[in-house]
Amino acid sequence: MMDILSQLDFTFFLLASIGTLIGIIFGAIPGMTATMAVAVCLPLTYALGLEHGLSLLLGLYVGGISGGMVPAVLLNIPGTPSSITTTFDGYPMAQKGEGERALRVCVVASLVGGLISAAVLFLFAPLLAEFSIKFSYVEKFLIILLALTVIASMSNNMLVGIFSGAIGVWLSLIGTYSLSDGGNGNTRLMFDFMEPYLFEGFSLLPVLIGIFGISTILLEAESGVKSSLTGQKIKIGKEGGFSLSIFKGRLTNLVRSSFIGTFVGMLPGVGGSAASVLAYTQEKNLSRDSSEMGKGAPQGLIASESANNALTGGALIPLLSLGIPGDSTTAVLIGAFTLQGIQVGPLFIPENTDTWYIMMVALVAANIVMFLLMFYAIKYIARVVLVPKYLLYPLIVMMCVVGAYAINYGIMFDVWTLMIFGVLGYLVQKVGLEVAPLIIGFILGSSAEVYFVKSLESFGTLSIFFTKSPIAVVLWGLIAASVIFSIVMGLKSRTRRQLEMSQ
Amino acid sequence: MEASSNSPLSVSIDFETSHLFFPHIIHWVLAVLFVLVLLFRVAPFLAAVKRGEKALPILGESRDNFRFFGTLVLIVAYFYLMSVVGNFFPYTGYGFLITSVVFLFLMSLMYMHTRTRRKVVTAAINAVVAPTLAWVIFAKVFYITLP
Numbered sequence: 001m002m003d004i005l006s007q008l009d010f011t012f013f014l015l016a017s018i019g020t021l022i023g024i025i026f027g028a029i030p031g032m033t034a035t036m037a038v039a040v041c042l043p044l045t046y047a048l049g050l051e052h053g054l055s056l057l058l059g060l061y062v063g064g065i066s067g068g069m070v071p072a073v074l075l076n077i078p079g080t081p082s083s084i085t086t087t088f089d090g091y092p093m094a095q096k097g098e099g100e101r102a103l104r105v106c107v108v109a110s111l112v113g114g115l116i117s118a119a120v121l122f123l124f125a126p127l128l129a130e131f132s133i134k135f136s137y138v139e140k141f142l143i144i145l146l147a148l149t150v151i152a153s154m155s156n157n158m159l160v161g162i163f164s165g166a167i168g169v170w171l172s173l174i175g176t177y178s179l180s181d182g183g184n185g186n187t188r189l190m191f192d193f194m195e196p197y198l199f200e201g202f203s204l205l206p207v208l209i210g211i212f213g214i215s216t217i218l219l220e221a222e223s224g225v226k227s228s229l230t231g232q233k234i235k236i237g238k239e240g241g242f243s244l245s246i247f248k249g250r251l252t253n254l255v256r257s258s259f260i261g262t263f264v265g266m267l268p269g270v271g272g273s274a275a276s277v278l279a280y281t282q283e284k285n286l287s288r289d290s291s292e293m294g295k296g297a298p299q300g301l302i303a304s305e306s307a308n309n310a311l312t313g314g315a316l317i318p319l320l321s322l323g324i325p326g327d328s329t330t331a332v333l334i335g336a337f338t339l340q341g342i343q344v345g346p347l348f349i350p351e352n353t354d355t356w357y358i359m360m361v362a363l364v365a366a367n368i369v370m371f372l373l374m375f376y377a378i379k380y381i382a383r384v385v386l387v388p389k390y391l392l393y394p395l396i397v398m399m400c401v402v403g404a405y406a407i408n409y410g411i412m413f414d415v416w417t418l419m420i421f422g423v424l425g426y427l428v429q430k431v432g433l434e435v436a437p438l439i440i441g442f443i444l445g446s447s448a449e450v451y452f453v454k455s456l457e458s459f460g461t462l463s464i465f466f467t468k469s470p471i472a473v474v475l476w477g478l479i480a481a482s483v484i485f486s487i488v489m490g491l492k493s494r495t496r497r498q499l500e501m502s503q
Numbered sequence: 504m505e506a507s508s509n510s511p512l513s514v515s516i517d518f519e520t521s522h523l524f525f526p527h528i529i530h531w532v533l534a535v536l537f538v539l540v541l542l543f544r545v546a547p548f549l550a551a552v553k554r555g556e557k558a559l560p561i562l563g564e565s566r567d568n569f570r571f572f573g574t575l576v577l578i579v580a581y582f583y584l585m586s587v588v589g590n591f592f593p594y595t596g597y598g599f600l601i602t603s604v605v606f607l608f609l610m611s612l613m614y615m616h617t618r619t620r621r622k623v624v625t626a627a628i629n630a631v632v633a634p635t636l637a638w639v640i641f642a643k644v645f646y647i648t649l650p
Contacts, residue, residue, distance in 0.1 A: 047645035159543060163536040170529050177522030186522040214578070221574035224567035225614040390614035390622075391629050394607040397578060398634060401585070401599070402641055402649065410648035412586045419582060423575075430560045432544075449525040453516060462512040 019059020027067020034064025055362040062366040082308035085280040092296030104242040113306030114367035116258035117313025128321035138468040141451035142475040147268040153486030168441025175201025206404040206417035213400040214422025261307035265314020279307030581606040589650035596642035596649030603634035
C-alpha cells in the first residue's frame, strides 16, 4: 500500500488536472470528442511513466466527456454526441438567463455519475476478471463474437454494423500470422511489394488517430469549415441561482441515470448518445412531473449529464477485465496501455494490483478536478467554444503527426497510415458504414483469429464452440439474444415508420 | 482444411496454410454480408435516389471543393516534405519544425473565410509558436523522435 502512496506525487495530480482541462476544452469545442482528445494527446504520454501517463489519459477521458455540456447549454450544439439530450433543457435555461445555473446542475450531475460508475467499476471489474480468468480460447473467441454482435445490434442498422465490424476484422488480419501467437509467420492479404511496410500489419494507434483525427478534419473541410459561431455572443447569465436544493427529490433520477450510463458504457461499442438518450427518456416516462422537460427543467440535465459521465467507469469495465473496449475512447486507451507495456485482459487486475488502484485514484481525481474546474471556472472555460477553427485544425493535424511518427520510434509509414485511415474513415462515414464497430473489429480481429484457429487446432471440431463448457452455451444464448433484440427493434421501428407514412 | 469423413463438423488445419484459414472465412463472411447489404440497403437507397428523394453520398452532395481538396493536397505535401526536409538534418526534428510552420500557416489561411490583417497575424503567430513549442517539448525535453 505504501508503494501506491509514494506514486501519488504532486505531478500525478497535476497531470490529472492538465488532462482534465485539455479534455474539457476538446469536449467543449463542437465536433471534437473525448476520443480525439486522447488520440491527439497520446504523444505526451510517451515520455511519461505508467502512473503519470494513466493519470493524464484518464483526465482527458473524463474531461472530454464532461466538456460537451458547455456548448450544449450555451449554444444548443452538443459538444460531444453524448450531450445531445443536454441541449433539450440546457439551452432553454440559458435563454432564460440561467446558463450558469444550468451548467452547475450539469457539473454536479456529472460528478455524481462519474463517481457512481467509478464505484461500480471498482467493485465489478475484479469479479468479472476473476470469472473470465478460467476462460479457454473457445470462450474467449465467443466473448469477442458476443462483443461484435452487441456492437452491431446497437448500430443504426444491424446488417451495416456487422458488415462494418467484419471490415475491421479483415483490416486487422493484414500482415503476418504472428509466430509469437503460434502462427506460421506467413503474410497474407497483401502484395509482395507492401511487405516491408506492412509485415506487422497496420499499427493500432496511427489507425485510430487517422480515423478519429484526420477524417474529422476532412469531414469539416468538406463542409467548408464554417465558423458558424463567430458573432454569436455567449450568454452565461447571472451569477448564482444555483443551490443544491435543485437536487431535492431528484436522487432517484440521479442514481438511476448513473446506473443506466454505467450499464450502457459496459456494452461494447455503444456510443455515449445511447446512454444519455436512454436516461432522458426513462426520466420522462417515470417521473411524475415530466411536463416541463424540454422547456428548461433541471431534471432533464441531471438525467443526461449523470448518464454520460457514468459512461467512463462503465466503458472501463470490459476493457480492464476482458480486454474489450467499451467505446471508441477506450479503444484508443487500449492502444495507450499497450504502449505503456500493460496487457489489458483478465490477468490485468490480479497481476497489477498497484496499477489498478492507481487507476482508480486517477479516475476519482479526474472527476473531482473536473468538478472543481467546471463549477468555479465555467465562465472562462465557456470562451474556448469560440476559438476559431482555422487555428485549431492545423494544430490537430500536427499533433496527429507527432503521435503517429513517434509511436514506433520514427517510422514514416505510420504517418502515411494516418492519411490512409483518415481517408478511409471519411469514406466509411460518407457511405453510411459505422466507425465504432469497424474499430472494435480491428482491435479484436487478430485475437479472434488466434482464439478461433487455436481452438480448432486443439479440438479439431467446430462443435467444440457449443459443447466446451456451460459458459459457452450461455454466451451463445447472449449472442442470440442480442441478434433477436436488434431484429425486433428493427421491425418495431419499421412498423412505426409505416404507420407515420400512412397517417 | 478439408473436412474429414468421421463428422461433418470436424476440421483439421494444415499448419503451412494456417495463416489463410481465418482470412478465408472472413472473406466468405464479407461476401455474404456484402450481398445482403446490397439487397437490403443499397438497392432501396438507389431506388430512393432514382425517385429523387435522396442524394448519392460524395457524388451527389454539395462540397466545398477548394477546402476539401486543398486539405488533402496540403496534408500529403506536408507528410511528404517532412521526411524530405528531415533527411537534410537527420535526428534533429528540423524537418518537422520547418514544414509544420509552413503547413500551419497555409492551412489557417485556407480555412479563413475573411482575411483581415488581425486574423492573418494571429495565424502567423500561431504557426510559428505552436510547432516550436511542440518541437521543444517533444524533441528537446522528452527526447521523442521527430522527422
